Amino acid sequence: MRPVRRDRVRRELVDHPTVGFVSWRGTPNLMTRLHRHEEVECNFIERGAITYLHRDKLVTLHPARLTLFWAAIPHRLISFPKSTVAHWLNIPLRWLLQHQLPTNLIQAILQGEIIEESDLTQFDFDLHLFHRWHQDLKSPSPERQLICHLELQARLRRLAFSAKSLASSRPLASESRRGAPSASSPEAIGKVELMARFIAENYTEPLRVANIAKLVGLHPNYAMSLFRKAFGMHLSDYLTQQRLAHAQRLILTTDMKILDIALEAGFGSASRFYAAFHRAYGQAPGDYRASQTEAWPHPALTPSR
Structure with missing residues (x-):
């Protein structure tokens, strides 16, 4: 390869x-x-x-x-x-x-x-x-x-x-059936949406909470609170999830080295990537690649050449 x-x-x-x-x-x-x-x-x-x-x-x-x-x-x-x-x-x-x-x-x-x-x-x-x-x-x-x-x-x-x-076949978590409070004003919604969109479009860059908060004109603590109330998760966790999803794709569909994947996905260092990946999936990126490679069932999942 x-x-x-x-x-x-x-x-x-x-x-x-x-x-x-x-x-x-x-x-x-x-x-x-x-x-x-x-x-x-x-x-x-x-x-x-x-x-x-x-x-x-x-x-x-x-x-x-x-x-x-x-x-x-x-x-x-x-x-x-x-x-x-x-x-x-x-x-x-x-x-x-x-x-x-x-x-x-x-x-x-x-x-x-x-x-x-x-x-x-x-x-x-x-x-x-x-x-x-x-x-x-x-x-x-x-x-x-x-x-x-x-x-x-x-x-x-x-x-x-x-x-x-669909991935886990488990029902959605049953808690918090009511809508999220305190983030429903048009101004708050606009800021939360802008933060989520900015992260989704720029997660491979070296983003910091302070930079994201500055984008929407909020204090970092208030920006994190607003995001958590709207989405039920911490802003930093959402950023990490976006990076992990990108890294998963590269692990399975390319031959890039793990360090290159860590940098490409926005983690900044291999140590940060390894820690985040292990917390999320219970194994190292290399082990994950080895366990999944044998099961590639479709040409769309074969490594790019």
């Missing part, structure tokens, strides 16, 4: 512009590269299936299961049967925060989980909702768009009760 140039790794990720509230239905398109955008993505498979490369795993979405994930986590659609028909809805992160959705749902999204509906009896209901939402979001009527937003809010609240993490 030959080493991969770091500039090639950067070219393999495509940043898409913010598009806001949009929805569409149809046959998917294969993605030749990982991509990301700022919205939370809501998927619903009408028939067939789609398989994503998401973080370090292949994840297949099946019919009758509403799924939700934050598209700022790099992902790539790599396969689907020809008969597949799917529905997509992009939801601005700011909208989720404004409506104080259950913190277990928000926290799972920000932690990079793909959240899946476990109640398969919802298929007809969800299919009807998506068809109606497509029409409402295309309508020039503010009232129809408001109705769509209210229905979506109710559907996501219901999802928080019945959803599970």
Whole structure:
């Protein structure tokens, strides 16, 4: 296996512009590269299936299961049967925060989980909702768009009760079903959203809490408090999670040395990376690579040349 140039790794990720509230239905398109955008993505498979490369795993979405994930986590659609028909809805992160959705749902999204509906009896209901939402979001009527937003809010609240993490098959944490307090003013939401977006776009840089707080004009302590109230996690933990997700991808899909991966992902040193990786996954990065390499099941997970 030959080493991969770091500039090639950067070219393999495509940043898409913010598009806001949009929805569409149809046959998917294969993605030749990982991509990301700022919205939370809501998927619903009408028939067939789609398989994503998401973080370090292949994840297949099946019919009758509403799924939700934050598209700022790099992902790539790599396969689907020809008969597949799917529905997509992009939801601005700011909208989720404004409506104080259950913190277990928000926290799972920000932690990079793909959240899946476990109640398969919802298929007809969800299919009807998506068809109606497509029409409402295309309508020039503010009232129809408001109705769509209210229905979506109710559907996501219901999802928080019945959803599970697709990666672990465990239900979402049941605590904190109520919405997060104290971060719901428009100004606070704007600052929290800006911090999360800035981290998602710049986590490979040597970021500090003080720099992030300065970006939004807040004292570092208040910025951390506001972030924690909105997302249910510390700002520094969120930054580390973004870096770990990036490192996982490089470990599995490139031949880069562990030290180079640590620097590429933004950790600054191998020791910081090893400590964070071991806390998160219970093993060293090299051991993780060795244990996973033998199980690569798809060309999308083979090391780049």
